[in-house]
Amino acid sequence: MTDEELMxxxxxxxxxxxxxxxxxxxxxxxxYAFRILDDQRxxxxxxxxxxxxxWINAEKWQPEKAKLSTWLHRITHNLCIDYLxxxxxxxxxxxxxxxxxxxxxxxxSHADGEEERLQELRLKTAVNSLPENQRSALMxxxxxxxxxxxxxxxxxxxxxxxxxxxxxxxxxxxxxxSDANSAQSEEKA
Amino acid sequence: MxxxxxxxxxxxxxxxxxxxxxxxxxxxxxxxxxxxTSAKKVLAEYQxxxxxxxxxxxxxxxxxxxxxxxxxxxxxxxxxxxxLLNWIIPKEASNKQLxxxxxxxxxxxxxxxxxxxxxxxxxxxxxxxxxxxxxxxAFLALSDYSEGMINE
Numbered sequence: 001m002t003d004e005e006l007m008x009x010x011x012x013x014x015x016x017x018x019x020x021x022x023x024x025x026x027x028x029x030x031x032y033a034f035r036i037l038d039d040q041r042x043x044x045x046x047x048x049x050x051x052x053x054x055w056i057n058a059e060k061w062q063p064e065k066a067k068l069s070t071w072l073h074r075i076t077h078n079l080c081i082d083y084l085x086x087x088x089x090x091x092x093x094x095x096x097x098x099x100x101x102x103x104x105x106x107x108x109s110h111a112d113g114e115e116e117r118l119q120e121l122r123l124k125t126a127v128n129s130l131p132e133n134q135r136s137a138l139m140x141x142x143x144x145x146x147x148x149x150x151x152x153x154x155x156x157x158x159x160x161x162x163x164x165x166x167x168x169x170x171x172x173x174x175x176x177x178s179d180a181n182s183a184q185s186e187e188k189a
Numbered sequence: 190m191x192x193x194x195x196x197x198x199x200x201x202x203x204x205x206x207x208x209x210x211x212x213x214x215x216x217x218x219x220x221x222x223x224x225x226t227s228a229k230k231v232l233a234e235y236q237x238x239x240x241x242x243x244x245x246x247x248x249x250x251x252x253x254x255x256x257x258x259x260x261x262x263x264x265x266x267x268x269x270x271x272x273l274l275n276w277i278i279p280k281e282a283s284n285k286q287l288x289x290x291x292x293x294x295x296x297x298x299x300x301x302x303x304x305x306x307x308x309x310x311x312x313x314x315x316x317x318x319x320x321x322x323x324x325x326x327a328f329l330a331l332s333d334y335s336e337g338m339i340n341e
Contacts, residue, residue, distance in 0.1 A: 011265065011267075013265065015262070018262070019258055022254065022257050022258055023254065026253065026254055026257065030247075030250050030253060031247045034247050034248070035245065035247065040248055040250070043250070044250060044253055044256065047250075047253060047257065048253075048256060048257050048260055051257050051260075052260060052262070052263070055262050055263075055265065056263060056264075056265055056266050057265075057266055058265060059265065059266070059267050059268060059271070060266075116244070119241060119244060120244045120245065120246065123241055123242065123244060123245055124245060127242075127245065138242075141204070142204065142239065142242055143242075143245070148202065148203075163202045166201065166202055167198060167201035167202055170201045170235070170238065171201065173238060173242070174234070174235075174238050177238065177241065
């Protein structure tokens, strides 16, 4: 069945079609939400809400304007951004605690010589320090594999703005990671 | 002419994987890379960065699929037109609701009658008696009766 046929069936209240769509897109949607929110519980809530919105608003999808995956990612993106904006204060407080935990982990892993874990932790910290729009642009283009044009549609910005956000994000990541590596080399020396 | 800054910006935007580069600029980028050591270095740096980015793991969401599928699905939101059509002709139609399509069919007729009663749409059905006879007299005055009298 094509996306159009599946969505038509969902519009007619077909729960089997809904099940098929959920199975097809669950992984990409949950991964995208997790990379934006960096919280497993919130990711699950947002993923559930995104599919609920797909069910309720199935009739609003216009196949000539966007692919189903693009539309679904847009729903998820908006939910994640709304969540981050609503919980920004709480998030900041949690972030501080989380950062402390991460630093402790970082030291532990450093002591154990787990280089890979350390690198991943550094990367996560660097990615999470990026502004919201840069992080979303990076996640959509690098991890979710969307083209720049599709990512711009999901984020509801121009292609130029998206490209500028990706370029800034990569420059910033490159700098942060190379600084962290230099610091580690100095520590070793 | 492409510069190393243009090349770096291109790699930042489209990534270090040549498979993701736009077809129209693929040839020129590969040509620039061919004998440019700085460009090769930039590409290698971004390839390394992207490899590191791939290490960003995502946990396994056990049971999420079941959670999504088991959540109660609320009624779907349809367009105004669909809602109206559903009201006029309900999916589970019963004899008690027959008045709805009947009303829907009568409404345009009643609307036409009311509209026709109030507006003439440029068709003047009332003849002004005075204007009518005025015209008739004017035509009569033009007739030449003298010819008829001579023949008699």
